[in-house]
Amino acid sequence: QVQLVESGGGVVQPGGSLRLSCAASGFTFSSYGMHWVRQAPGKGLEWVAFIRYDGSNKYYADSVKGRFTISRDNSKNTLYLQMNSLRAEDTAVYYCAKDRSIFGVVGDAFDIWGQGTMVTVSS
Amino acid sequence: DIQMTQSPSSLSASVGDRVTITCQASQDISNYLNWYQQKPGKAPKLLIYDASNLETGVPSRFSGSGSGTDFTFTISSLQPEDIATYYCQQYDNLPTFGGGTKVEIK
Numbered sequence: 083q084v085q086l087v088e089s090g091g092g093v094v095q096p097g098g099s100l101r102l103s104c105a106a107s108g109f110t111f112s113s114y115g116m117h118w119v120r121q122a123p124g125k126g127l128e129w130v131a132f133i134r135y136d137g138s139n140k141y142y143a144d145s146v147k148g149r150f151t152i153s154r155d156n157s158k159n160t161l162y163l164q165m166n167s168l169r170a171e172d173t174a175v176y177y178c179a180k181d182r183s184i185f186g187v188v189g190d191a192f193d194i195w196g197q198g199t200m201v202t203v204s205s
Numbered sequence: 206d207i208q209m210t211q212s213p214s215s216l217s218a219s220v221g222d223r224v225t226i227t228c229q230a231s232q233d234i235s236n237y238l239n240w241y242q243q244k245p246g247k248a249p250k251l252l253i254y255d256a257s258n259l260e261t262g263v264p265s266r267f268s269g270s271g272s273g274t275d276f277t278f279t280i281s282s283l284q285p286e287d288i289a290t291y292y293c294q295q296y297d298n299l300p301t302f303g304g305g306t307k308v309e310i311k
Contacts, residue, residue, distance in 0.1 A: 117300070119249075127241075127249065127292055129300040141299055144206070177248055189300045191239040193260065195248035 084108035084194050086178050091199030098168050098203070104161040104178030104196055112136070112156035115181035117192055118163050120174035120201075130176070131163065132189045139187065146172075168203045175200050207231050207295055211303030217311045224280040226306045228293035233273050237297040240269055240278045243305075244289045252291075253278065285310060 090102040104116070118130040131152040132141045140152050151164040161178050176199050179192035208231040218224050228238065240253040251260045253269035256276060266281045280287055288310055293303040 126305045127243075127294075127302040129294075129302065132300070143299065182251070182254060189296050191251055191254040191294075191296070192241075192249070193251045193254075195250070198248055 084180075086180065086194055086196035088176065088178055088196040088199040091176065091201045093202045093204060094168055095205050096169060096203055099164070099166045100168065100201060102163040102165070102176055102178075102199060102201070104163075106159045106161065106180070109180070109194075111154075111159040113184050115183070115186045115189065116152075116154060116161045117179045117181060117189060118150075118152060118161075119177045119179055119192065119195075120172075121177070121198075122171075122174040125174075128174075129189075132181070133161070134187060135185055141189070165201070168201075170203050173201060173203050207234060207298050207301055209293055209295055209301055209303040211293055211306055213306060214304060215307040215309065217309045218283050219311045220283055220285060222283045224283050224287075224308060226278040226291055226293075228271075228276045228278070228303050230274045230276075230295055230297075232297075234295045234297035236272045237295055238269075238271065238276050239294045239296070240267075241292045241294065242287075242289045243292065249292065280308075283308070283310070 133152045149167045153162045178196045180194040182191040182193040210229045236256040238256045241249040243249040290305045
């Protein structure tokens with residue numbers, strides 16, 4: 083079945099780095115844009131980044147621009163989020179999510195979500 | 206950035222009640238508006254896309270309407286399994302979410 087599985091979360095000190103992965107299965111990964119969305123403890127949802135189906139365009143929330151990099155490997159059906167210069171306010175559950183539109187060039191609806199991976203930034 | 210103002214932030218209703226949640230955009234977003242349900246400890250689930258289209262497999266008691274800046278999400282007859290937090294999300298520009306509405310049973 084269609085599935086997204088995140089990994090790579092953990093505890094990291096402020097200023098540190100972490101790379102999240104999202105393994106996709108059950109659909110043609112290379113045909114869909116992908117997103118990262120995060121949720122701080124007890125808070126609402128915050129969109130983080132989007133990458134086009136072919137990796138040619140990437141967009142970021144202002145809160146992470148210049149620190150986070152979204153990428154994908156369509157040969158491995160895997161999405162990534164490289165997080166550098168981490169801050170306490172980056173503490174959250176990070177979800178990867180599939181864009182609803184095939185070959186979409188910008189974000190649409192998030193129709194499939196992973197279970198999330200927790201990132202804690204603390205000294 | 207487009208701001209999404211969702212109200213109320215929480216509500217309590219009885220089983221069988223009609224529940225309505227509103228979402229207002231800071232500028233015209235046409236019908237580029239989606240609704241999600243999130244149960245505690247779970248990932249969000251897409252319910253409504255493009256303001257009024259029901260996602261496959263979603264019960265018909267859920268519905269959405271609106272265009273421009275004002276949108277409404279309705280549960281026609283609240284069920285115990287509908288206890289969750291609901292979010293609107295726009296995609297006219299870079300995606301942004303409303304603050305969420307926590308729905309509880311009275």
